[in-house]
Amino acid sequence: MERNTRQRTAIRDALESAARPLLPQEVLDRAKLAAPGVSLATVYRNLKSLVEDGLARPVNLPGESTRFERTHAHHHHHFQCRSCQSVFDVHECPGELVHLAPPGFVVQDHDLTLYGYCAPCAQSQGLQAKLLT
Amino acid sequence: MERNTRQRTAIRDALESAARPLLPQEVLDRAKLAAPGVSLATVYRNLKSLVEDGLARPVNLPGESTRFERTHAHHHHHFQCRSCQSVFDVHECPGELVHLAPPGFVVQDHDLTLYGYCAPCAQSQGLQAKLLT
DNA sequence: TTGTATGCAAAGCGTTTGCAGTGAT
DNA sequence: ATCACTGCAAACGCTTTGCATACAA
Numbered sequence: 001m002e003r004n005t006r007q008r009t010a011i012r013d014a015l016e017s018a019a020r021p022l023l024p025q026e027v028l029d030r031a032k033l034a035a036p037g038v039s040l041a042t043v044y045r046n047l048k049s050l051v052e053d054g055l056a057r058p059v060n061l062p063g064e065s066t067r068f069e070r071t072h073a074h075h076h077h078h079f080q081c082r083s084c085q086s087v088f089d090v091h092e093c094p095g096e097l098v099h100l101a102p103p104g105f106v107v108q109d110h111d112l113t114l115y116g117y118c119a120p121c122a123q124s125q126g127l128q129a130k131l132l133t
Numbered sequence: 134m135e136r137n138t139r140q141r142t143a144i145r146d147a148l149e150s151a152a153r154p155l156l157p158q159e160v161l162d163r164a165k166l167a168a169p170g171v172s173l174a175t176v177y178r179n180l181k182s183l184v185e186d187g188l189a190r191p192v193n194l195p196g197e198s199t200r201f202e203r204t205h206a207h208h209h210h211h212f213q214c215r216s217c218q219s220v221f222d223v224h225e226c227p228g229e230l231v232h233l234a235p236p237g238f239v240v241q242d243h244d245l246t247l248y249g250y251c252a253p254c255a256q257s258q259g260l261q262a263k264l265l266t
Numbered sequence: 267t268t269g270t271a272t273g274c275a276a277a278g279c280g281t282t283t284g285c286a287g288t289g290a291t
Numbered sequence: 292a293t294c295a296c297t298g299c300a301a302a303c304g305c306t307t308t309g310c311a312t313a314c315a316a
Contacts, residue, residue: 001270037272039273045271
């Protein structure tokens, strides 16, 4: 049976209260506020069990280490800012991706990551919303 | 100045003759055929310089370690088979992704990865080309 | 009391780097 | 003869795991 420890609660709350996917180290930093002394190993173990229970989801961005977010009901993607490195949710999806693969290939799923500048960074750098692909 | 060593040639040829992005270990395996004794460290060093020279490109799939492919002229994406784990090029692109991001965000670039079964694996497992997103 | 969860430290794994020796120019 | 390149092994950063202890049930 699963037990409700101070650490587990702190870790779950850290994900719950975050508006964006967190790195394990970020989860640790936040969990320490409620459970001082919690270890990184415990964070990893709990993230793993949260994922297994469907309460959290791993977010793998190309070339980055795995982040975690609380499970959202809907299909979505991510946007990473090239200035502040933060990751944001993107709720739209282009869809119709099945036809992109070569004939005979079975497409089940996809990951899409957008790169550029988030609104705050774009503004502070005086960037226009250039329309590149 | 850069020197043409047996190892460098073998590594470049390994990428050149591959039809898909290779893991560093796969590059090593192939390079060893032409340059026995070549080390993994040398593979990494040469991959790095090939990327700097624009002759190779890193391919980062979510949750996978970095693969490398010879530089293609055109924009493309990748498909990973859930059965054999191989990665294939997908030459189509949905485009029009700029509009997916929230207002104020500047979208410069994107990565798209499709998942499913490649034609050989789908056939050997009797899968139909189901039309899931 | 029982046994899961935890903290610590060590081990893994992929990648990078320091160093002395090798070899292309 | 230079000095960039190489192989080896150690170092690294992130993640996982073994083990004895702590604590929820």
